[in-house]
Amino acid sequence: MKICFQCHTPYQLFIIYILSATTYVNDDKILVINDCSEALVNLIDNSKKIKLWSDVIKINEKNKDVNYIYKQVEKINLNDVDIVHFFAPWGPVFSRIMFNSINEGVKCILTEEGGATYTPKICAENIIKKNKIFNENHGKIKMDIEFSRFEEIWLLDKDLYDNSLNIKVREINLVEYLKNENLKEGFIRNLNILFGYKRKDIGKNIIFFDQYLSEGRVIDFEYERFFIKQIIRSCGKDNIIIKSHTSFFTKEKYEGINVEFTENLNVPWEIIYINEVLCGEIEKSNKKILISYNSSALINSAILGNKLGVNPNIMFLFELIDIESSKALTNPLSDIISKLKSKNVNNHIFLPKSFTELKEITDNILESKSYKNDEQQRKLQKEKSLELDFFKKIYNDNLEMIIHPIKNTRICFKVNEEKDYDYDEWIEQRININKDTFTIKFDLKSYSDMRILSAHWSIIEGLYLKVKMDKVSYKTIDEEIKVLSNLSYNGEMDDQGYISFETLYHYVRFDINDYIKEIAITGKWKFIKNYDEIIHFVYREINKKKFESDQYLSYYGLMNKWLNLKLDNIYIEKYFIHNSYNRIGIYGCGNIGINLFKELNKSSVNVICFIDKYKREVSKKQTPIIGIRELEKYNDLDLIVVTPINSYEEIKKELSLFYNNKKIVSIKEIIDNLIS
The missing domain is CATH 3.40.50 (Rossmann fold)
Structure with a gap:
């Protein structure tokens, strides 16, 4: 034959x-x-x-x-x-x-x-x-x-x-x-010759199998880097080693990440695994943890382990990562995993749903940390609860905002080429979001003597939504209607023309370069109410470049440290009281800035103002929100706290031009000071 x-x-x-x-x-x-x-x-x-x-x-x-x-x-x-x-x-x-x-x-x-x-x-x-x-x-x-x-x-x-x-x-x-002892030796010898493999102890307890997710355009490059860093952080960089994919591997996505790689990059894992098991390393193999999103190497490890009397610890992360084509990749895999488990109940197969759970599983297997102690068990459950509460809060906040249908939508516009993308002029309008279709008209008559270079439409901040623009047009000072087609946005458009935004601060930008009286936008929108889809959007926020993995991790780390301080009954006002800072300015009206305001509002420390580029409602106390240039009137502030921690140096430099006191500090520095 x-x-x-x-x-x-x-x-x-x-x-x-x-x-x-x-x-x-x-x-x-x-x-x-x-x-x-x-x-x-x-x-x-x-x-x-x-x-x-x-x-x-x-x-x-x-x-x-x-x-x-x-x-x-x-x-x-x-x-x-x-x-x-x-x-x-x-x-x-x-x-x-x-x-x-x-x-x-x-x-x-x-x-x-x-x-x-x-x-x-x-x-x-x-x-x-x-x-x-x-x-x-x-x-x-x-x-x-x-x-x-x-x-x-x-x-x-x-x-x-x-x-x-x-x-x-x-x-x-x-x-x-x-x-079969008579066949095995020659079989393995030729297999190793074919792949140029010489057995060497891997030396690490956890093996992460890299996959070509960003290379295959399944997810964004920066999104994948974020997950890689979180996985290494949860497992401990001293415990983990990376097994690269044999055909598709981009080492750039590990740039700046301190982690080891296996030798023999081009050798399929199954060959390494068979050599490990057949060389009498069954006990070591049983303690190894194999981790990947949905790699076939893990399925094969379970299959071969069953047949060779090995029970590897296998961890699939597809429930942790929001893969765009999840129906194609994860649903069949779920069925395969169920069948594997039913075949051999001793198979140690895990599907963590959070990084906290991932850390708990690896710690238990490696026995590097005991969770049998009641106090440690309580602390672990608290960590899990906090992580889940974070997502529940986002979900509930989104629903709460949808219940009240009258919202603000805003358009900013640029009139000065030298200011780059600094939109100083803006118009706000109240609209009812309960209708599936919308028509919004922004009256710009007051600015008709200015040449509008471009406009920046902030749709409705703080809500997860999809929007489809059927028509965007403007009316010139000569009453001529012109349709705008040169649009850009911070999201992705689907086959139906709906844009899904990657952040809660969604925008659409129009290039105009004309003297105008009105901008009109008609279209449709969908407000996300389903829990799973909202969590999908939460993960997508990581995908945006401005939340590049290092930056996102620093934000995540800050909030985690802040929470731990509160759990230990250490409150942030301690820093201000100890340093005799009574009159405070907060730069940034985002989540961190508002949370800081809420904390200090319960103390003797006075928040005199917010400093922000865009005005928005922050509290019922009507604490003023000022622009950076207005700081000259607030030089009696004891301190300005900068809450956008990833842009601290740049913001500090800009504030120093108008704030003579020069006492400016990042909230990260305050948190670290309280911890030490």
Whole structure:
């Protein structure tokens, strides 16, 4: 019999090796590899050394025209092939071309590709949909997968299959060879030669499996960096090591993060794991913690662990991360995890829903921290409760705001080129948000003698919403109506034209450069009331560049320290009283500024004013809100506290131009002072 394998990832080569060295050991075999994975290309010479395949054919696909790829595939003699093993025929171009050109008499087998193969129809549909633009531009390639061409599907664990294809399911019998002492040594030796792997102790208890989320445009680059930092922080940087993805890895997303990486970056985890277990390191393997968002490496660790008598600690984080395509990635995975758990109750599989829970699980497994003590247990529960309360508060605040339908919407505009984006002039209008459609008209007659360069529409701050603008126009001083099309916004537009904003301070910017009397905006909006979707929006706030991970973590850390001070009955007014600061100015009317105001309002410390670029209602006491230039009238302030901690130095410099006293401090410095 002649067998053909198509291959485009190192993991597929691992499965091909297993089949070639076991099931097809006495058959003629050819291997077709493409060049899209540099890690795989580097293994071509090794694949020839072990002499398992009569021919190893390389297809040059990377950055190549489809017709060029066609010509290469056509040169492969598939006429005398009896069986072709396909890994994800919905994947690379050469694989699709091969799949569509196989003769009717050839047996096609859909073969283990990780988690995707257990739910092949769902995976194929989502990948084809995701590559819609590519498909339209390459009509020569047939995209719909004819699953009826597959006679069998081969998997590492057939019990995890979703039965979406009505075909025979066969299990790849790897364990028989791993448990057979006569076969094991040669099997492992050649496997390690193929991948150039020399076993070395990993040296860390926690292994985090990097995935190509931002590289694959699943989530934003900065969003992924934020999660990586939080994971390392929760696990402890001295406990964790990163296992890079074999095909797609961007080291830049770890820039500035102090963490170690495993050696043998291009070696699939399954090879490392098998070597660990078979070298008698079962006890060590049982104490290891394997963490990833939804990596197939974790599924395979559970499968192999079950068969080899190992119970690894496995932690999936897909419930922690807000992945845009979560239905495609997490729902099938949830089913697979349920099946894994039912197969072996000793499998230690965890799905933390918060970073606090992630830390608790890792601490318990590593026994680095005991939570059996009543006091520690109470403290842990309090941390969990605070984290959940944070989200509940956001949800309740949002609903409370929606209950009162009359809101303010505001438009600011720029008239001075030299001021860059400093919108000094603004108009506010009251509107009813209970209506699904809106028409807002801003009267600018008072400014008709000024050339309006651009306008900045702050829709309704503090509410989670989606907005669709059907028409944006302005009326010139000559009564001419002009439609605006050059818009920008701090959000993302969906297929229906609704913009979902990445922060509670949403805006749309219009370029105008004209003398105008009125701006009119018509459209539709949706106010988010569903809890899960609001939490989705909360996570998206992290995604905005201004909340770049370092900055967001400093904000998060500040609030955490402040909470801990309160839990220890240390209140912030202590700093001001101790230093004889009685008349205080607060820079920033955001959440931190308002929280500071509320704290000091209960004490003997007097908040004389807020300093902020935009005026907004802060309290019933009508504490004045002033601009930076007005500070010259408030030089009798004892101290100004800057609450936007990530812009402190820049704000301090600007304040110093108009505040002669010069006593300016960041709220972070105050909190740190109280802790010390």
